[in-house]
Each structure stands twice: as structure tokens, then as C-alpha cells.
Amino acid sequence: MITVTDARKNYGSFAALDDVSLDIPSGSLTALLGPSGSGKSTLLRSIAGLEGLDSGTVTIEGRDVTNEPPQRRGIGFVFQHYAAFKHMTVRDNVAFGLTIRKRPKAETDKKVDELLEIVGLDGFRNRYPAQLSGGQRQRMALARALAVDPQVLLLDEPFGALDAKVRTDLRQWLRRLHDEVHVTTVLVTHDQEEALDVADRIAVLNKGRIEQVGDPVTLYERPANDFVMGFLGSVAHFGDQLVRPHDIVLERDRATALALDAKVAGSPGVVEAVVERVVPLGFEVRVDLRADSGARFAAQITRRDAADLQLREGETVHARAVGRSSVVEVDPALAI
Amino acid sequence: MTARIHQRRGAAAAAPLPARPEADKHQPDEHRPDGNRPGEREDRDGIRPRVSGDDATDPGAAPPPSRPRRRIGLARPLGVGVVTLWLSVIVLLPLAALTVASFGEGVSGFWAAVTAPTALASLWVTVLVSAIVAVVNAVLGTLVAWVLVRDEFPGKRVVNALIDLPFALPTIVASIVLLSLYGPNSPIGVELNATRWGLVVALLFVTLPFVVRSVQPVLIEADREVEEAAASLGASNWTTFRRIVLPTLAPAILGGTGLAFARAIGEYGSVVLIGGNIPRETQVASQYIQQQIEIDRPLNAAAVSVALLAIAFLTLLVLRVLSSRTQRREERDA
Ligand SMILES: Nc1ncnc2c1ncn2[C@@H]1O[C@H](COP(=O)(O)OP(=O)(O)O)[C@@H](O)[C@H]1O
Ligand SMILES: [Mg+2]
Numbered sequence: 001m002i003t004v005t006d007a008r009k010n011y012g013s014f015a016a017l018d019d020v021s022l023d024i025p026s027g028s029l030t031a032l033l034g035p036s037g038s039g040k041s042t043l044l045r046s047i048a049g050l051e052g053l054d055s056g057t058v059t060i061e062g063r064d065v066t067n068e069p070p071q072r073r074g075i076g077f078v079f080q081h082y083a084a085f086k087h088m089t090v091r092d093n094v095a096f097g098l099t100i101r102k103r104p105k106a107e108t109d110k111k112v113d114e115l116l117e118i119v120g121l122d123g124f125r126n127r128y129p130a131q132l133s134g135g136q137r138q139r140m141a142l143a144r145a146l147a148v149d150p151q152v153l154l155l156d157e158p159f160g161a162l163d164a165k166v167r168t169d170l171r172q173w174l175r176r177l178h179d180e181v182h183v184t185t186v187l188v189t190h191d192q193e194e195a196l197d198v199a200d201r202i203a204v205l206n207k208g209r210i211e212q213v214g215d216p217v218t219l220y221e222r223p224a225n226d227f228v229m230g231f232l233g234s235v236a237h238f239g240d241q242l243v244r245p246h247d248i249v250l251e252r253d254r255a256t257a258l259a260l261d262a263k264v265a266g267s268p269g270v271v272e273a274v275v276e277r278v279v280p281l282g283f284e285v286r287v288d289l290r291a292d293s294g295a296r297f298a299a300q301i302t303r304r305d306a307a308d309l310q311l312r313e314g315e316t317v318h319a320r321a322v323g324r325s326s327v328v329e330v331d332p333a334l335a336i
Numbered sequence: 337m338t339a340r341i342h343q344r345r346g347a348a349a350a351a352p353l354p355a356r357p358e359a360d361k362h363q364p365d366e367h368r369p370d371g372n373r374p375g376e377r378e379d380r381d382g383i384r385p386r387v388s389g390d391d392a393t394d395p396g397a398a399p400p401p402s403r404p405r406r407r408i409g410l411a412r413p414l415g416v417g418v419v420t421l422w423l424s425v426i427v428l429l430p431l432a433a434l435t436v437a438s439f440g441e442g443v444s445g446f447w448a449a450v451t452a453p454t455a456l457a458s459l460w461v462t463v464l465v466s467a468i469v470a471v472v473n474a475v476l477g478t479l480v481a482w483v484l485v486r487d488e489f490p491g492k493r494v495v496n497a498l499i500d501l502p503f504a505l506p507t508i509v510a511s512i513v514l515l516s517l518y519g520p521n522s523p524i525g526v527e528l529n530a531t532r533w534g535l536v537v538a539l540l541f542v543t544l545p546f547v548v549r550s551v552q553p554v555l556i557e558a559d560r561e562v563e564e565a566a567a568s569l570g571a572s573n574w575t576t577f578r579r580i581v582l583p584t585l586a587p588a589i590l591g592g593t594g595l596a597f598a599r600a601i602g603e604y605g606s607v608v609l610i611g612g613n614i615p616r617e618t619q620v621a622s623q624y625i626q627q628q629i630e631i632d633r634p635l636n637a638a639a640v641s642v643a644l645l646a647i648a649f650l651t652l653l654v655l656r657v658l659s660s661r662t663q664r665r666e667e668r669d670a
Pocket of ligand 2: 040041042157
């Protein structure tokens with residue numbers, strides 16, 4: 001368990017961390033999710049001891065480490081840009097933590113071989129980092145961090161520098177690795193899809209504060225506020241509420257729409273809207289709409305529904321919202 | 337949503353070992369001449385069959401040839417021609433003329449001139465003093481660069497600007513400055529006048545910028561996260577410096593030290609007053625050369641000059657080899 005209590009970090013008069021408190025259960029894979037500049041890295045680096053807090057405490061597995069340097073926190077840290085030791089081979093990179101602890105060479109070699117096997121770099125022991133691809137370098141960095149048996153593994157946008165395909169594969173691999181190794185892991189990302197994909201808990205940060213903590217399903221379906229809702233997926237301003245575009249159903253016939261909407265408790269009602277554009281997106285079709293109030297919103301419907309409706313630009317439809325769990329009240333200041 | 341997560345958990349449970357990431361499997365690194373053999377590294381149920389073991393397929397065994405890089409440049413023959421001509425006129429021809437002159441009385445004449453006791457002594461003093469200066473520069477120059485880059489203190493800009501002053505100052509002025517401080521009736525009670533330590537101090541003064549200025553930019557560019565990574569792995573500050581930072585700085589330190597050494601062996605102006613020019617004691621090679629010219633022995637002067645030239649050339653050569661060796665690993669294919 002990592003416990004952060006009332007963590008505050010100021011840069012000048014700017015609060016990068018604004019009294020943040022967070023519990024990270026042992027063995028979990030927790031994502032710190034938020035837009036750029038929201039304080040994710042600052043929080044992670046404070047847990048690692050790479051950044052000192054102005055006030056607040058950090059405990060790792062019951063030990064207060066607030067005033068401990070990173071060397072004595074029992075952590076492994078993985079950086080976005082790998083931070084590889086360029087003048088050392090893959091083997092020496094991974095062995096570094098053990099070598100400086102003067103472990104017997106046989107023990108070190110065994111451990112390094114084991115780790116290289118796990119991260120799939122067993123044929124690359126004698127290469128230099130410059131001879132590896134980005135994904136391979138990051139896996140080397142991961143093996144290096146795991147070599148010292150850290151109590152917690154901290155990853156700061158570890159896949160941020162990789163291209164899309166490698167990124168998705170590597171994060172799923174990380175998930176499987178975590179299921180295997182079970183080390184408490186904290187992953188920083190600004191990519192909601194990545195957080196939903198790998199984490200079993202997500203803490204959403206915004207402007208140095210934590211907006212909500214929960215499992216991916218809860219966050220997606222029951223966001224605590226507009227910010228979380230907007231950050232975890234696309235949203236449509238529907239009437240006076242925010243809904244997910246795929247929770248909007250379009251009907252040709254107003255009576256049908258009203259009848260079906262009546263069955264949804266607490267629904268935002270039926271909105272009459274004009275079709276502005278129909279954009280095929282593969283499996284789904286996005287329909288850009290303009291309500292009679294002038295507000296624009298988009299609905300995302302399946303290809304088949306779109307075919308049944310035979311939508312054309314300029315036509316009028318009747319929109320209703322289902323899936324009430326993803327509906328939150330619009331902050332009046334944000335409403336159009 | 338829920339279903340997706342369950343599915344993921346299910347897949348994870350079925351995999352006894354985390355499987356190798358897909359993308360990298362299909363990312364046959366260009367370095368492997370044989371590429372990936374389909375099937376051999378197939379990933380089923382997460383159990384990775386080992387690459388059946390001849391060393392030829394071991395990627396570690398065959399370092400990749402570095403790819404030829406496209407370069408932007410002048411039209412080749414023109415560029416090379418201009419460079420050759422320029423170097424010839426400025427450097428090679430005078431050096432060749434000097435070398436020819438030094439062998440004016442044959443190899444034995446050259447040898448006799450270089451091995452004359454005062455000549456040999458002046459060369460020895462030069463190399464000894466320059467070596468001390470080079471080593472001190474390597475250590476303190478790195479330290480100065482470190483402090484200038486990593487520490488904040490009032491007056492940092494002034495100090496930074498001061499570094500170049502000994503370089504910009506006419507060396508004879510440097511000599512007078514040093515003489516007034518360390519000469520007879522030294523205000524601080526340290527008389528180094530006409531001692532080898534006097535030479536060392538004078539040469540340290542004029543060679544100060546070399547290591548500082550070559551290490552500084554490398555330190556500025558250095559990736560701080562690498563040091564943080566070492567710290568997170570348990571390395572103390574000293575261990576991090578010795579095992580992580582120093583290897584990165586090594587080429588720059590070597591380069592700066594080499595330049596300082598080369599400058600020191602040829603230095604004349606700054607040592608001429610404080611050195612005292614005592615033969616076999618503090619007379620350096622450049623002073624010996626000057627003296628031989630004055631007493632009309634141009635052949636002796638030329639011979640010792642060629643010896644100095646050889647030492648300088650050798651120094652630069654050794655340093656080049658050393659630093660390219662440290663650098664090559666990092667830049668290979670980067
Ligand atoms: N060393 C620093 N000096 C001044 N401001 C900083 C420093 N480090 C971070 N910040 C500021 O703190 C805020 C949070 O930064 P960071 O934690 O890196 O955000 P994130 O990782 O979420 O993108 C940013 O607005 C950033 O500009
Ligand atoms: Mg960040």
C-alpha cells in the first residue's frame with residue numbers, strides 16, 4: 001500500500017500538487033490519468049523521492065518515506081524516454097542495481113537472465129541501447145527496475161515515446177506482466193484509453209487535484225463530475241446534461257421517441273434536431289446534429305441503425321438518451 | 337465495458353508467462369541479417385519456444401553494421417579540394433619545411449641536436465610540467481564545469497565569463513600578472529619565481545578554459561533522468577557520478593585535456609618571465625628553441641621543434657583513439 005497524505009508541491013505561487021491524498025492498494029495496477037500539466041509526474045516523482053514535497057507525507061508499505069532519498073524507498077522507476085545507460089550493454093543496464101549492491105556475480109547473472117527472459121530480450125544481452133528499438137529499450141528499462149525487487153514500480157508515461165501499434169501491444173504485455181509479478185504498480189498516462197486498458201484502478205487528476213478514484217467501469221459509467229466524464233470518453237451536450245454520444249438514440253417519429261423515453265427514469269427528455277452531417281467511422285456512424293435551441297451535439301450510432309434510419313443531411317430527427325448512468329448534470333457555466 | 341475487462345483477465349489467467357509483445361515480434365530489427373524466422377519465435381499460449389540455439393541467430397553475437405547515412409555537403413570534389421589546399425598552405429607546408437630543415441645535416445645531425453643534454457632536458461621539463469598541468473586540468477576543469485552547470489550561486493555569470501579571460505589575455509600579460517603575485521617579494525609570500533611550480537602555475541592559468549569549455553556543453557545536454565534512474569536503483573551520488581556521468585563526460589574531458597596538454601607543451605609567453613629560463617631546471621622547449629635561434633643554431637631549433645611537433649601529434653592521436661572508442665558504442669546506429 002502506498003499512502004499519500006495531503007501532498008502539496010508549489011512552483012512559485014503555482015500549486016503543482018494541491019493537497020493530494022491517495023491510497024494505492026498493494027498489488028494493484030493504478031493509473032494516474034489527467035491532461036498534460038495536471039501534476040501526474042509531480043505526484044509520481046514525489047512517491048519516488050525524486051521530488052520533495054512542500055508538505056504532506058508518503059508511506060510505502062507502512063513505512064514513512066517522506067524524508068527518505070529515492071535510494072532508500074524500495075522503488076523501481078521507468079521514464080518516458082527510457083533513461084538507458086548508453087555506455088553499458090543490456091546486461092549491465094539490467095544488472096546495475098545488483099552490481100552496485102555487490103551481489104555475487106553468479107546470483108546477478110541468474111537474475112538478469114531471468115528478467116531478460118521475462119521481457120523477451122534474452123538474445124540481446126550484449127547489445128548497447130543504441131542498437132535496440134524503442135519498445136525494446138523500454139522493456140530493458142523495465143527489467144532494470146524490476147531487478148532490485150522493488151516494493152513498488154513507478155512508470156511515467158512509459159509508452160509515450162513509442163508509436164501507436166507498439167504502444168498498445170506493450171501496454172497489454174505490461175498488464176500480463178503485472179498479473180504475473182504482482183508488484184504494486186503506478187502508471188502515469190494522459191491517454192484515457194491506455195488507462196482503461198491496463199489499470200484496475202484509475203485516479204483522475206486535474207490542476208493538481210484528484211477528481212475521482214475508482215475502477216475503470218465506475219469511472220466510465222459513473223463519473224463524479226463533468227471533467228471526469230469528459231476526460232474518459234467523448235461527450236455530447238444533450239439538453240441540459242452531458243451524455244455519451246453512443247447513448248443517444250435517434251428516432252424518425254416523435255411519438256415513438258417520447259414513448260420510449262418515458263421508460264427511462266430521469267432522462268433528459270427528447271430533443272428535436274436537424275442532421276448536419278453523417279460521418280461513417282467504420283463500425284459506427286457519427287451523426288452531427290443541431291438542436292432547435294441552436295446547440296450542436298453528436299450521436300454515435302451503429303451502421304445498421306443508420307441504414308434503417310436512412311438519414312440525410314437537413315432532415316429532422318428526434319433524439320433521446322439512454323444509459324442514464326453516464327448522465328451528469330451540466331455545470332451551468334459550461335452549458336451552451 | 338465489463339465484458340471487455342473480464343475477457344482481458346481471462347486471457348491473462350491463461351498465460352503462464354507474459355507473452356512477448358506482438359509488435360516487437362513483427363518488428364524484425366534491421367540488425368538481424370536473417371530477420372525473424374516465422375514459426376521459430378511464434379508465441380502460443382504465452383510460452384515462447386527458444387530460438388533454437390546456433391549462435392548465428394543470436395542477435396547479440398553479430399553487431400549490426402552501421403547503416404550508411406546520407407550527408408549534406410558541398411559538391412564533393414570542390415569541398416575536398418578547398419580543404420586540402422587550405423590545410424596544405426596553413427599547416428602541412430610549413431611543417432614539411434620545418435621537418436626538412438631539421439634534417440639538414442642528416443639523421444645523425446638531427447639525433448645529435450635532439451639528444452643534446454640541454455635540449456633533452458628542456459623537452460623533459462616541458463613534457464613533465466605539461467603532464468601535471470593536463471592531469472590537474474582534467475580534474476579541476478571538470479569540477480569547475482560541473483559547478484557552473486549544476487549549481488546556482490550569486491555571481492555565476494561573472495565566473496563563467498572569467499573562465500575565458502586567461503585565453504583572451506596576451507600571454508606575456510599573464511606572465512606579468514603571475515610574476516607580480518608569485519615573483520620576488522610576493523605579496524602572499526609564495527615565491528615560485530624560477531621554479532618548476534612556477535611553470536605549472538603559469539600553464540594552469542593559460543589552459544584553464546580547455547577542459548571547462550569542452551565539458552560544459554556535454555553536461556548541459558546530459559540527460560538528468562539517467563542519473564535519477566541510477567538513484568532509484570540505489571546508487572549513491574558518488575556511484576552515479578563515477579559509473580554513469582563520468583563515462584558520458586569522458587570523451588569531452590579527454591578532448592579538453594589533450595588540447596590543454598598540446599597548448600602547454602608549446603607555451604612560451606606566459607612562462608618566459610616566471611620560469612627564469614634556467615637550463616636543465618626550468619627552461620622549456622620553446623625557450624630552448626628561442627635561445628638556439630638567438631645564438632644562430634637554426635638546426636638545433638628546428639630539430640627540437642620537430643620533436644615537440646611529434647609529441648603534440650602523438651598526444652592528439654592517442655586522445656582521438658581513446659575518445660572515439662568510448663563514443664562509438666553509444667553512437668553506433670543511434
Ligand atoms: N521544475 C519545475 N519548475 C516549475 N514548474 C514545474 C516544474 N515541474 C513541473 N512544473 C509545473 O507543474 C505542473 C505539473 O507538472 P507535471 O507533474 O509534470 O504534469 P504532468 O506530468 O501531469 O503533465 C505543470 O504545470 C508544470 O509546468
Ligand atoms: Mg508528465
